Amino acid sequence: MDEETDGILQNRPAARDVDATDRKILGVLVDDATISYAELGDRVGLSPPAVHERVKRLRRSGAIRNTAAIIDPKAVRKPLLAFVHIDTKGWGKTPELMAISEHPEVEEIHSVAGDTCMLIKVRTEDTRALEGLLSRLYETPGVTSTRSYVVLSTYLERPVQPGITTEWPTPRHMAKPLY
Amino acid sequence: MDEETDGILQNRPAARDVDATDRKILGVLVDDATISYAELGDRVGLSPPAVHERVKRLRRSGAIRNTAAIIDPKAVRKPLLAFVHIDTKGWGKTPELMAISEHPEVEEIHSVAGDTCMLIKVRTEDTRALEGLLSRLYETPGVTSTRSYVVLSTYLERPVQPGITTEWPTPRHMAKPLY
DNA sequence: GATAATCGCCGTATTAAATTCTGTATCAAT
DNA sequence: ATTGATACAGAATTTAATACGGCGATTATC
Numbered sequence: 001m002d003e004e005t006d007g008i009l010q011n012r013p014a015a016r017d018v019d020a021t022d023r024k025i026l027g028v029l030v031d032d033a034t035i036s037y038a039e040l041g042d043r044v045g046l047s048p049p050a051v052h053e054r055v056k057r058l059r060r061s062g063a064i065r066n067t068a069a070i071i072d073p074k075a076v077r078k079p080l081l082a083f084v085h086i087d088t089k090g091w092g093k094t095p096e097l098m099a100i101s102e103h104p105e106v107e108e109i110h111s112v113a114g115d116t117c118m119l120i121k122v123r124t125e126d127t128r129a130l131e132g133l134l135s136r137l138y139e140t141p142g143v144t145s146t147r148s149y150v151v152l153s154t155y156l157e158r159p160v161q162p163g164i165t166t167e168w169p170t171p172r173h174m175a176k177p178l179y
Numbered sequence: 180m181d182e183e184t185d186g187i188l189q190n191r192p193a194a195r196d197v198d199a200t201d202r203k204i205l206g207v208l209v210d211d212a213t214i215s216y217a218e219l220g221d222r223v224g225l226s227p228p229a230v231h232e233r234v235k236r237l238r239r240s241g242a243i244r245n246t247a248a249i250i251d252p253k254a255v256r257k258p259l260l261a262f263v264h265i266d267t268k269g270w271g272k273t274p275e276l277m278a279i280s281e282h283p284e285v286e287e288i289h290s291v292a293g294d295t296c297m298l299i300k301v302r303t304e305d306t307r308a309l310e311g312l313l314s315r316l317y318e319t320p321g322v323t324s325t326r327s328y329v330v331l332s333t334y335l336e337r338p339v340q341p342g343i344t345t346e347w348p349t350p351r352h353m354a355k356p357l358y
Numbered sequence: 359g360a361t362a363a364t365c366g367c368c369g370t371a372t373t374a375a376a377t378t379c380t381g382t383a384t385c386a387a388t
Numbered sequence: 389a390t391t392g393a394t395a396c397a398g399a400a401t402t403t404a405a406t407a408c409g410g411c412g413a414t415t416a417t418c
Contacts, residue, residue: 029248032245032246033213033248047368061249061254064248065251067248068211076202076242083298090287101335104181107334110333112262119328150291157286159249159250161251217375225395225396227397231376
């Protein structure tokens, strides 16, 4: 296992290469991870123990980070989605970053190239709760300004759909990834 | 079932209210949906058939949209994440919207309040692929301008964590949700 | 070019979990 | 007070997950 820590999120590289069959498996499991290994085997053309072995390998390697229930935000009274740009000065490694990730309303934290430094995705109960969160964020030392984009309506929300798309270039034809 | 279509994403309301036990269940399943009903029952203080019944109800009501494998984008050679603001004129219901959602690189489409109209999240293999996607988006009739925010580093990426937070206000104390 | 080793897969067997069924207690409404 | 509905627990059954042994193909090594 790789000990490199890329921010808070662990980004260990996949041990072995993900081949075409693996991508088919991932494509199915992204849609529905509750199916049996028998049916998964049918869909990708393998026996139940064989797919089981591959899924276990995909889990170990980190290609499958985890299998989670996807919750409807409205059902848990978090209907308000917003993106917030945060300008910072002297953006260091982790101190304020940890403080931001402590807030349970924060779902994503990205460092972006452009006219602002950080882009975070937050989900709250209503505008009042959003206001409270923003003021708490503003109190974080190093934060110089925030700009919020309140989502009025969401038309699409889906995870990464691997393999479904097309064939992928083999690794040797690929440019070095950005990160 | 409710027939109201809120964009492409179906947003049917939960049939029954999600109570404290349900939120505990959701909190566990968001972390790990592979555990047995026996252990899930232990954690929330119910028998295996009882939690099973509740989980089935949460699925039926739509509180659990689905249970999916969360994929590491790097493992499937989609390391480049970007957010794109799209300005449009005469933003209608679905024609261009459908065209945008056809692109498999697009993971989310949101309508936002602010100085731009749409905010989409895209994931590509590299900057060249991003450029291609942007030019294809630009060819969509109605799109007047785009502004991209390329993500340099992601520090946090997690789904909605229901119930873990605190107690929620009961429905009758709640303001009307924004959407 | 032959041999050994490794890897991935299948079929079977075993274990564990999902699911069904039945009965019971609790709460709500009549 | 009675009836109905709901939610839960326990036992039984069905189904799936997991472990094991063996086979064939590919790869490395001599």
